[in-house]
Amino acid sequence: MRTATLALAMGMVCLRGLPALPSLGWLMAMAAGAALLLAVRRWHCGLFLLGLCWACLHAHWATNEQLAPALDGQTLWLEGEVVGLPAANGSTVRFELADAWSRRAQLPSHLRLAWYGGPPVASGERWRLAVKLKRPRALVNPGGFDAQAWALAKGVGATGSVKAGERVRAARLAWRDGLRQRLLAVDSQQQGGTLAALLLGDGSGVSRQQWEVLQATGTVHLLVISGQHVGLLAGMLYGLVALLARIGCWPARWPWLPCACALAFAGALAYGLLAGFQVPVRRACIMIGLVLLWRLRFRHLGVWWPLLLAFTLVLLVDPLVSLQPGFWLSFIAVAVLLLTFSGRLGGWRWWQAWTRAQCCVALGLLPVMVALALPVSVSGPLVNLLAVPWISLVVLPMAMAGAVLLPVPWVGETLLWLAGGALSGLFQWLTWTAEWGPPWLPPGLSPHVWLVLVMGILLLLLPAGVPLRWLGVLMLGLLLFSPRQAPPAGQADVWVLDVGQGLGVLVRTAHHQLLYDTGPGLGEIDAGASVVVPSLVALGVRRLDAMIISHAHLDHSGGAGTVLRRLAVSQTLAGEPGSLPAAWHAQPCKPGRSWEWDGVKFVLWRWPSAVPGNPASCVLWVEANGERLLLSGDLDAAAEKALLASGLPVQANWLQAPHHGSKTSSSKPFLEAVGPHTALISRGHGNTFGHPHAAVLARYRALGITPHDTAEEGALRVRLGAHQPVDRQRAQRRFWREAPAGL
Structure with missing residues (x-):
């Protein structure tokens, strides 16, 4: 029975690795094959195939729910109800819309929207909105977070930006939103946002600095409602009944064990209702229900059976949950604890059990963190020894009691104020601990x-x-000693990262690394944290021998601050050093400066008479084994003309398209002088600037230049000096995203 259940689960898990979904015809044939195998009692093969069919069918339903390609980029009037907890960040409101419909087109039922400069939006309200819709899409980089898989697993059919709207109906049953507002009003050293995250699963009130501290100390799980919080409440209720029964205070006519299990499960469901029954909470409730059922009737089956059954049931309910990292982290953490504590000869003292549990979980989750390219906190096991009981035994009980007693004057507010103060003290300690070192991003392993x-x-x-x-x-x-992914001497690995509407290029020789531009940045969001640093670390880059910021525009320099904080950078060069923060210590880009690393030559140029902005871009040539690459930043036609007049040899095999393919650049004389066979275009999908311009693309085609576009093909890799074609990240097929043209 156990192996048959495991076969069913493994069939559903295999969905994650499929490059493409089988057609409905193939699914029918697979289902018939599974039925035949089950009829002849080939249970394991039949259940494996049946699980795969069930998962693929769910994936078909989810992909069919996404926005039609014909509607991508269109603005439509639609109507729907706000669900979840809207998040306001400055003047931007982000929220989810359910039951969306429009008279002009068939829409996905679930949308994620952003309203820049919009009015307050509350959960439960119904709105009529003019929305520019987009199909779910994600940047594709080595080691990057796959937001498209996350959106598919969450059931998000489209994203969009709101242009205008009107409220059709006031909020109804919006008690969670009202409670969130009460929590945010708690001014205990500005911890209302963390209390909302702890009780409601709403992280919008947690600042970026707080998230970075939690990540650096391995304590993110403390403020993300998970099995730990739900299980704690269920365990407290179960333990209360057991204690009353032990001391003789429980009514004898009520069997204590069934009552304890029923009360614990009811408490878990109530907490799940408070937290909005998101996927992690549903998963935790299923696991707790099975554990309580095992405790009540099936202890003779062993401790592994409820875990396997919960794993399978969660997948049966939603096979796409295997695309979410939290699914794997939660189940593997429980499995590690079972392996650590079950079947041991003799017992441990309580402090030994606690310390070993933390260390074993950190160790057991390490392969998962490496596989999912997640940051690993070196201080996490030690920090959690104190942070977990502080949250579990001090903050969470007070916060829950305060939320329940809010109708009682002064009592609820006082308890929440005390819980906020306890959280504030914890964050002060965590901040001090995080200063000892950032989280460690493990390298990608074969x-x-x-x-x-x-x-x-x-x-x-x-x-x-x-x-x-x-x-x-x-x-x-x-x-620590994994094989390096660096190229041999005389060659260079060039990665044009998929940073959206901006530019970020890594040039790597045998023993040196250079970063040219750092992607866009706006407010608390920057590509340095979301794309550049994770991609560099996944490629095994821990330090930079040089960072070049072509010019000061935010689409090229926005991620530089994060790069400088998280990586060791030997020197920073810039086309406009005076326009950058003094703390970056940027040196000017000097025309004609050249050097050589590991048999690879580098040459810089900047227009001395350039006006501030795009024309002041610092240009870089890289030459390896007779093959040349020209990184041109955002040069415009005037700067291109000045470059041709400089007398430098401008010929190159590969050209980073100036200014993302803008019509003000890539002039015909410049392209003819450079003579590239390939243009590498870095830009954002559906950008409002119209990059790359149709006239520029036509000019490329007329001159025999092949364009490659990060928006369509993901990050681009060129092995300079090997005279090989470009590698495209989207060529690594996944069923939830489109393949680039030609595949």
Whole structure:
């Protein structure tokens, strides 16, 4: 029975690795094959195939719910109800709309919208809105977060920006939004936003600095409602009934065990209702229900059976949940704890059990964090030793009691004020701890190295008497001494990252790394944190020998601050150093400056008479084994003319399209003088500037220049000096995103 259940679960999990979904005809044939296998009692094969069919069918339903390609970029009037908790960040309001419909087109039922400069929006309200709609789309980079998979798993059919709107109906049943406003009004050292995250799962009130502190200390799970919070409440209620029964205060006519299980499950459901029954909460409620059922009637089946059953049931309810990192982290954490505490000879003291639990969970989740390219906190195991009981035993009980007692004058507000003060003290300590070092981003590992890492960690998690357990330490060392991904001497790896409407290029030689531009940045959001640093770390880059900021515009310099904070940068060069923060210590880009790294030559140029802005871009040539790349920043036609007049040899095989393919650049004389065979275009999908311009693309085609576009093809990789075609990240097929043209 266990192996059959595992086969069913593995069939559903396989959905995650499919490059494309089988057609409905193939699904019918697979379902018939599964039925035939089950009829002849080939249970495992039949259930595996059945699970795969069920998962693929769910994926078809989800992809069919997405916005039709013909409506991508169109503005439509639509109507729907605001669900969840809207988030206001400055003048921008972000919210989700359910049951969306329009008279002009068939729309997805679930939308995620942003209203720049819009009015307050409350949960439960019904709005009529003019929205520019977009299909869910994500940047595709090495080691980057796949927002498109996340949107599919969440059931988001389209995103959009609101242009105008009117409220059709006032809010109804918006008690969660009202409670959120009460929590945000708690001014206990500005911790109302963290209280809302803790109780309601609404992280919009948590600042970027607080999230960075939580990430650096490995305590994000404390403010993201998960199985830990729901399980804590259920455990407290179960323990209360058990304690009353032990001391003789529980009514004898009521069997204590069924009552304890029923009360614990009711408490978990109530907390789930308070938190909006998001996917992690639903998953936790299913797991808690199965554990309580096991405790009540099925303890003879062992401890692994409820975990496997919960794993399978969660997948049956929503197979697309396997696309979410939280699904894997929660189940593997529970599995590690079961492996650590079950089947041991003898017991541990409470403090030994607590410390070993934290260390074992951190160790057991390491392969998952590496596979999912998630940051790892080095201080996390030690910090959680104090942070978890502080949240679980001090902050959360007071916050829950305060939320329940809010109708009682002064009592609820006082408890919430005390909970906010306790959170403030915790954040002060976490901030001090985070200053010791940022989170560690593990490098990308090849599959066989990753499997060796998993085997090593399994050895370390086994009891101390297991022979050759020490080999796990050597296997774990692969994380620190993993093979470098650098090119050989005389060649250079060039990555044009998919940063959206901006530019970020990594040039890597055998022993040196250079970053040309850092992607866009706006307010608290920048590509340095979301794209550039994670991609560089995934490629094994821990330091930069040079960072060049072509000019000061935010689409090129927006991520530089994050790069400087998180990576060691030896020197910073810039086309407009005076327009950048003094703390960056940017040096001017001097025309004609050249150097050589590992057999690869570099030459700089900047127009001395340039006016501020695009014409002042710092230009870089890279030459390896007779093959040349020209990184041109945002040069306009006037600067291109000045470059041709400089007398420098401008010929190049590869050209980074000036100014994202704008019509004010890529002049015909410039293209003829450079003579590239390929133009690399970095731009945002559906950008409002119209990049790349149709006239520029026509000019490329007329001159025999092949364009490659990050918006359509993801990050682009060129092995300079190897005379090979470009590699495209979107060529790595996934069923939830479109493949680039030609595949």
